[in-house]
Amino acid sequence: MNLRTTLAFFLLLAMIPAVSPAGRLAAQAMPPQAPPPQAPPLQNSLGYSDFSTEALLEEKFLAVPDPKLAGEELKILTVEPHLAATPEDRKTAEYVAGKFRAAGFETQIVPYRVLLNQPKVVRVEAWDENGHLLMSGPTREHVAGDSAADDPRVVMPFNGSSGSGDVTGEAVYANYGRIEDFNELAARNIDLHGKIVICRYGSNFRGVKVYLAEQRGAVGVLIYSDPQDDGYSKGDPWPIGPWRPETGVQRGSVQYLFKYPGDPETPGVASTLDLPDSARITNPAGPGGSEPHIISIPISYHDAAPILQALKGPSAPQNWQGALPFHYHIGPGGTRIHLVSQQDYQRRIIWDVIGKIEGSQDPDAWVIVGNHRDAWVYGAVDPSSGTASMLEAAHGIGALLHQGWRPRRTVVFCSWDAEEEGLIGSTEWVEQQGHSLDHAVAYFNVDVGVSGPDFTASAVPSLKEFIRGIARSVPSPLGGTVYQMWQLKPSANNEHRQSNAPPIPGEEVHVGDLGSGSDFTPFLQHAGVPATDIGSTGPYGVYHSAFDDFAWFTQNADPHFVYLQQMARMLGLEAMRMADADVLPYDYVTYAREISAYLEAAKHRASDAGLGSLDFAPAQAAASRFSAAAQRLYAAQAAPSGDLAQLNLALRQTETALLSDSGLPNRPWYRHTIFAPGENTGYAAVVIPGVNEAIDARDQNLAAQQLQVLTQALNRAASTLEAAH
Numbered sequence: 001m002n003l004r005t006t007l008a009f010f011l012l013l014a015m016i017p018a019v020s021p022a023g024r025l026a027a028q029a030m031p032p033q034a035p036p037p038q039a040p041p042l043q044n045s046l047g048y049s050d051f052s053t054e055a056l057l058e059e060k061f062l063a064v065p066d067p068k069l070a071g072e073e074l075k076i077l078t079v080e081p082h083l084a085a086t087p088e089d090r091k092t093a094e095y096v097a098g099k100f101r102a103a104g105f106e107t108q109i110v111p112y113r114v115l116l117n118q119p120k121v122v123r124v125e126a127w128d129e130n131g132h133l134l135m136s137g138p139t140r141e142h143v144a145g146d147s148a149a150d151d152p153r154v155v156m157p158f159n160g161s162s163g164s165g166d167v168t169g170e171a172v173y174a175n176y177g178r179i180e181d182f183n184e185l186a187a188r189n190i191d192l193h194g195k196i197v198i199c200r201y202g203s204n205f206r207g208v209k210v211y212l213a214e215q216r217g218a219v220g221v222l223i224y225s226d227p228q229d230d231g232y233s234k235g236d237p238w239p240i241g242p243w244r245p246e247t248g249v250q251r252g253s254v255q256y257l258f259k260y261p262g263d264p265e266t267p268g269v270a271s272t273l274d275l276p277d278s279a280r281i282t283n284p285a286g287p288g289g290s291e292p293h294i295i296s297i298p299i300s301y302h303d304a305a306p307i308l309q310a311l312k313g314p315s316a317p318q319n320w321q322g323a324l325p326f327h328y329h330i331g332p333g334g335t336r337i338h339l340v341s342q343q344d345y346q347r348r349i350i351w352d353v354i355g356k357i358e359g360s361q362d363p364d365a366w367v368i369v370g371n372h373r374d375a376w377v378y379g380a381v382d383p384s385s386g387t388a389s390m391l392e393a394a395h396g397i398g399a400l401l402h403q404g405w406r407p408r409r410t411v412v413f414c415s416w417d418a419e420e421e422g423l424i425g426s427t428e429w430v431e432q433q434g435h436s437l438d439h440a441v442a443y444f445n446v447d448v449g450v451s452g453p454d455f456t457a458s459a460v461p462s463l464k465e466f467i468r469g470i471a472r473s474v475p476s477p478l479g480g481t482v483y484q485m486w487q488l489k490p491s492a493n494n495e496h497r498q499s500n501a502p503p504i505p506g507e508e509v510h511v512g513d514l515g516s517g518s519d520f521t522p523f524l525q526h527a528g529v530p531a532t533d534i535g536s537t538g539p540y541g542v543y544h545s546a547f548d549d550f551a552w553f554t555q556n557a558d559p560h561f562v563y564l565q566q567m568a569r570m571l572g573l574e575a576m577r578m579a580d581a582d583v584l585p586y587d588y589v590t591y592a593r594e595i596s597a598y599l600e601a602a603k604h605r606a607s608d609a610g611l612g613s614l615d616f617a618p619a620q621a622a623a624s625r626f627s628a629a630a631q632r633l634y635a636a637q638a639a640p641s642g643d644l645a646q647l648n649l650a651l652r653q654t655e656t657a658l659l660s661d662s663g664l665p666n667r668p669w670y671r672h673t674i675f676a677p678g679e680n681t682g683y684a685a686v687v688i689p690g691v692n693e694a695i696d697a698r699d700q701n702l703a704a705q706q707l708q709v710l711t712q713a714l715n716r717a718a719s720t721l722e723a724a725h
């Protein structure tokens with residue numbers, strides 16, 4: 001899923017400093033056999049009393065991940081389309097399991113039985129006001145020069161979790177389908193009841209577009225890729241350049257994952273093979289469920305253009321105009337659309353692959369590395385570049401195991417299935433582990449591993465400095481370290497993973513906040529496991545299309561697979577450094593500082609919303625108390641000595657203390673009081689979500705109650721740190 005892709009890249013391109021194109025060329029011109037540039041050895045690292053042994057181990061590890069092998073792995077993973085729950089998906093599970101076993105991991109393929117749709121019939125037809133046929137589709141994805149897209153196993157474009165049905169209605173254009181776009185339509189008295197909304201990809205999660213349209217009475221949604229956002233207006237389309245060609249379609253899930261992700265029938269419960277049907281909810285498309293009931297269909301701009309061009313009604317506002325060569329109108333009027341969607345909903349078997357290395361001293365403390373494996377089609381970038389990186393990280397760790405090393409804590413490598421349909425494999429696994437994850441010390445995610453040379457990271461605030469430290473230890477294919485290259489573009493990379501706190505003075509590189517759209521969500525936001533998400537990005541216009549294939553990857557993203565190697569090194573070092581630390585290297589000083597900034601911002605929002613009488617003082621006092629306790633402990637973390645078990649336990653429990661048992665209002669599955677996916681954004685994080693969303697709804701009582709929940713959580717976290725020594 002993970003659309004920190006499309007829009008992120010536009011922003012990225014716009015902001016790339018002059019150094020980058022040259023850098024990119026240098027990377028591509030680099031022969032695969034060039035000796036890797038060396039990163040300077042790190043003198044010390046938070047949580048280690050003496051880093052020298054670990055530094056030697058890390059050096060050994062860094063020498064193993066291999067670009068050539070990573071390229072071969074990517075090729076094997078992308079040789080066939082491998083949609084979740086298909087035989088080809090099963091083959092990739094066995095391939096990954098084989099690699100884990102070869103590395104010496106105790107490996108299992110873990111199945112779940114989950115509700116998934118596959119398309120039987122998808123049809124779109126449109127007529128003008130005189131009844132002349134404007135288009136009939138969807139048109140099959142095709143470009144001359146990339147025959148992979150012509151394979152009969154390429155699934156027709158559809159939306160995971162779409163409703164089934166047969167509807168006809170007038171079209172209304174809703175720009176990106178954001179809440180402000182729907183508000184604009186309402187302000188113009190455009191009634192959406194019985195209408196078919198046509199909107200473009202970008203800005204928010206596609207499930208949010210469908211949710212907002214459904215709430216306003218629309219009977220269907222067409223979501224298309226405008227060339228302004230990831231097509232010819234960005235640059236040359238594939239197969240000349242990296243951008244979306246005329247027939248390219250972005251598939252994707254429209255599940256309401258901001259309510260809960262995972263199997264729509266089993267929120268909070270693992271869909272194990274023996275789970276009785278009576279334990280499943282009966283109507284996931286009903287109130288409280290995560291499934292839309294209306295139809296939605298993703299289309300190319302080839303198919304959208306005739307519809308948009310024939311639309312009458314008022315002119316679209318300037319910022320609603322895309323890059324198609326005519327003036328856009330809002331409608332209704334001018335076009336009538338007929339949509340047919342027959343979705344085959346069945347409980348299907350999916351397969352996670354789990355590989356474990358038992359820790360020598362603290363086996364219950366798990367360091368988890370994860371990446372999804374299923375793809376809409378070939379998925380070269382999303383997710384196979386992440387999988388190839390993870391396999392080379394496993395290769396490197398396996399080499400150390402074969403030399404007799406054991407990590408102090410348990411390391412778990414996970415290859416998730418059915419992420420694309422709604423983070424399903426990871427969510428079911430997290431739900432199955434239950435309280436075992438109270439001891440899991442970190443979850444390190446990678447999804448879109450490599451689409452270009454620009455490193456980007458998001459993390460819970462306690463791990464933002466940790467991820468910078470890892471980047472300082474990994475060489476960049478461009479020379480110097482990943483960190484040094486990151487400094488050249490410190491904050492441009494990721495529209496969906498902005499940081500919600502202002503940078504501290506002197507901060508060189510930006511680490512974003514975790515919203516949703518990938519598998520870190522169940523870990524952080526349901527189970528309270530500290531998490532990070534990393535990737536290496538570039539211009540990428542073929543997201544979720546048949547063209548995200550090996551040929552696209554080698555032409556546009558990483559011809560010599562050196563960024564796969566870089567990401568393997570990043571992931572592997574994250575796992576090793578966390579697994580071996582004497583004291584968990586969480587930085588709660590930064591966490592407390594960011595929470596104070598969130599509170600300050602929320603206070604301003606409240607007063608702007610006319611809720612100036614809300615009392616923020618208790619929450620601010622709790623945040624200050626948390627900050628003082630964090631500063632006191634930081635000194636102990638920096639110079640660990642004595643019996644550290646109790647200190648480690650307290651450090652880990654502090655994140656759990658930020659969960660609330662009752663969860664967020666209207667979405668109890670989301671339990672984290674500091675981070676959740678925004679109800680109206682889906683990808684981007686909303687911070688202190690209970691409070692901020694109540695303020696946005698101008699609900700004074702709820703905001704006051706949520707401030708109280710937050711204050712209690714912050715005081716719990718502070719007490720946990722205060723009790724440690």
Ligand SMILES: [Zn+2]
Binds near residue numbers: 001002382383448
């Ligand atoms: Zn993905």
